[in-house]
Amino acid sequence: MIFFHFAFAVLLVLNGIFYPAEKGFRAEQLKYPRVREAIMEKESILSKLYADKNVSLKSANIFIRIFKEENDLELWAKNKEDKSYVLIKTFKICAQSGTLGPKVIAGDRQVPEGLYFINRFNPNSSYFL
Numbered sequence: 001m002i003f004f005h006f007a008f009a010v011l012l013v014l015n016g017i018f019y020p021a022e023k024g025f026r027a028e029q030l031k032y033p034r035v036r037e038a039i040m041e042k043e044s045i046l047s048k049l050y051a052d053k054n055v056s057l058k059s060a061n062i063f064i065r066i067f068k069e070e071n072d073l074e075l076w077a078k079n080k081e082d083k084s085y086v087l088i089k090t091f092k093i094c095a096q097s098g099t100l101g102p103k104v105i106a107g108d109r110q111v112p113e114g115l116y117f118i119n120r121f122n123p124n125s126s127y128f129l
Contacts, residue, residue, distance in 0.1 A: 025119075029123055032123035032124070034123055034124070035123045043057075049088050049089055050077060050088060053077070053086045053087075053088055054079075054086075055077045055078060055079055055082075055086065055088065056079055059079055059080050060077040060078065060079060060080075061077065061078055061079075061080055061085075062075065062076065062077045063076040063077070063085055064076070066093075068096065068100055068111060068113070069100060071092055071093040071094075071096070072090055072091070072092065072093065073090070073091045073092075073093055074087060074089075074090050074091075075087070075088040075089050075090075075091070076088060096111050097109040097110070097111060098110035098111050101113070102114070
């Protein structure tokens, strides 16, 4: 489960919270102290990672690719006007639950597999933002 929450947090912090397409989403999330802290702590680090690859954090589209067996999370991004994504960074995943294979039912402690579009999250989660 840590694995899923980590991937979820990376996606949101990197794109949806810093410079979301909808200002209402950012305003809503900024109501939470943990979200404000995460932005203050990580925005400069993320801006540098993106800049090193000639991608603007403010206007990036992102794609996250996760390899369960290898415990790798890849962050890919591109400027909206670019055609191709570039690899921004590969992160090692420190922990995950379940085995290889799909999630069957809620609560089975299996990490979900598949393609997801994330448009909300729980800022009160006990996991790292």
